[in-house]
Amino acid sequence: MSTLLNPQDVKWIVLHCSASYYGDVATFNDWHEKKGWNGIGYHWVITSCYPTEDHYRNNQPDMAFDGVIHKGRSEQFRGAHVRGHNWQSIGVVLTGKKGTFSSKQLYSAAKLCTLISLRFPHIESVKGHYEFTDLKTCPDIDMDYFRKWIQPKGVLEGFTTPE
Numbered sequence: 312m313s314t315l316l317n318p319q320d321v322k323w324i325v326l327h328c329s330a331s332y333y334g335d336v337a338t339f340n341d342w343h344e345k346k347g348w349n350g351i352g353y354h355w356v357i358t359s360c361y362p363t364e365d366h367y368r369n370n371q372p373d374m375a376f377d378g379v380i381h382k383g384r385s386e387q388f389r390g391a392h393v394r395g396h397n398w399q400s401i402g403v404v405l406t407g408k409k410g411t412f413s414s415k416q417l418y419s420a421a422k423l424c425t426l427i428s429l430r431f432p433h434i435e436s437v438k439g440h441y442e443f444t445d446l447k448t449c450p451d452i453d454m455d456y457f458r459k460w461i462q463p464k465g466v467l468e469g470f471t472t473p474e
């Protein structure tokens with residue numbers, strides 16, 4: 312049974328990276344199930360051009376996946392991505408590791424974070440996983456730098472996320 316997430320409790324959007332060169336919702340769902348979790352722990356996934364291990368191993372980048380936002384675990388439920396803070400956060404993961412994120416992925420991340428922040432009344436900010444623990448460098452993006460890209464509402468016209 313998944314635990315419900317109370318929208319009133321949500322204070323942070325937590326940005327992660329997969330620390331892998333490839334991966335889509337099915338990949339992370341699989342990895343997290345193997346950890347004994349209730350499927351994918353992130354609420355949103357922003358894929359790179361390598362959605363699967365085969366795409367990566369065979370050097371077959373698929374541009375149709377680069378920067379695309381996919382729904383992971385439903386926001387109705389508590390995620391599994393940041394120890395001690397899952398009850399008060401939404402988890403977003405960028406497929407990739409240090410130095411590999413595409414500009415499309417970063418634009419999508421900034422827009423997605425903006426949209427999420429408009430939907431929860433008590434959101435304070437977007438944080439990187441490393442800002443919650445000294446044991447992580449995830450998402451390997453300087454968050455003070457990233458937060459400058461969080462878009463003002465006007466830029467979001469016509470921008471939607473999958474249902």
Ligand SMILES: [Zn+2]
Pocket residue numbers: 326327328392440447449450
């Ligand atoms: Zn993380």
